[in-house]
Amino acid sequence: MTTLLDVRNDLATALAGVAASVYPVAPEAVIPPACVIIPDSPWLESTLINGAVTKVKVNFVVTAAVANNSNSGALDQLEALIISILGAMPSGYVVGDVQRPSIISVGASNLLVADLNVSTYFTQINT
Amino acid sequence: MPTTIVTGRDITFTIDGDDFDAQATSAILTIESTINTYQTLDGKAYYTTDTQGTFAVEMLADWPAGGSLCNALWTAADTAPNTPLAVVFTAASGSVFNFDVQPIFPSAGGTAPDAQTVSLSFTCVTTPTL
Numbered sequence: 001m002t003t004l005l006d007v008r009n010d011l012a013t014a015l016a017g018v019a020a021s022v023y024p025v026a027p028e029a030v031i032p033p034a035c036v037i038i039p040d041s042p043w044l045e046s047t048l049i050n051g052a053v054t055k056v057k058v059n060f061v062v063t064a065a066v067a068n069n070s071n072s073g074a075l076d077q078l079e080a081l082i083i084s085i086l087g088a089m090p091s092g093y094v095v096g097d098v099q100r101p102s103i104i105s106v107g108a109s110n111l112l113v114a115d116l117n118v119s120t121y122f123t124q125i126n127t
Numbered sequence: 128m129p130t131t132i133v134t135g136r137d138i139t140f141t142i143d144g145d146d147f148d149a150q151a152t153s154a155i156l157t158i159e160s161t162i163n164t165y166q167t168l169d170g171k172a173y174y175t176t177d178t179q180g181t182f183a184v185e186m187l188a189d190w191p192a193g194g195s196l197c198n199a200l201w202t203a204a205d206t207a208p209n210t211p212l213a214v215v216f217t218a219a220s221g222s223v224f225n226f227d228v229q230p231i232f233p234s235a236g237g238t239a240p241d242a243q244t245v246s247l248s249f250t251c252v253t254t255p256t257l
Contacts, residue, residue, distance in 0.1 A: 048135035050148040095240045121187060121242065123149050 180251030
């Protein structure tokens with residue numbers, strides 16, 4: 001991996017097997033069910049040692065979203081999606097907690113979403 | 128004279144020729160002196176009888192074989208436990224410490240879901256030269 005874009009794209013590729021649209025960046029329009037990779041806060045944590053090499057811990061939020069048509073159905077679908085995302089996480093990733101579901105409005109539709117915190121380490125050799 | 132500040136970003140080091148920068152998150156060289164104190168009729172007198180260096184390294188584990196630093200440390204401690212490893216430790220540009228350390232086995236494993244880390248505390252077998 002040579003850039004942070006590659007890190008996001010590789011994570012998106014690893015998650016491609018889940019039954020949802022996978023976006024390596026926040027999309028303008030979300031088609032549920034969806035899995036969106038966005039930067040967390042803090043986004044990049046410097047891990048020091050050797051200023052000639054850029055070395056950071058990269059924190060992401062993987063947001064799972066499903067259409068909120070009915071409470072029980074949406075929650076059931078979201079649970080299945082989160083579990084499949086956890087199963088598809090590639091090696092080299094620290095997998096954190098899943099935050100509680102919430103309802104957000106995107107355009108004309110309501111989505112039931114939950115965030116999964118993940119992180120990995122990235123080293124950029126400056127030449 | 129302006130204040131000089133050096134940070135962890137200024138550190139680089141190699142062990143047995145291997146560059147640890149990409150995996151290391153902390154590296155600290157400490158030299159402990161054994162100082163005897165004598166109470167004389169003229170007051171206290173001090174005499175240093177010994178020094179012992181310790182090189183502490185915190186790093187992210189990189190266990191897959193083939194070029195792995197953890198594997199290299201393990202192999203060195205396993206196959207040649209009494210052959211010192213040369214260390215070149217740069218605290219900041221121009222301040223380079225050279226010394227040898229006794230090989231030790233790295234720890235293996237970690238807790239879910241965190242990244243596996245290795246803590247190493249090398250015993251210096253030669254006094255670091257600056």
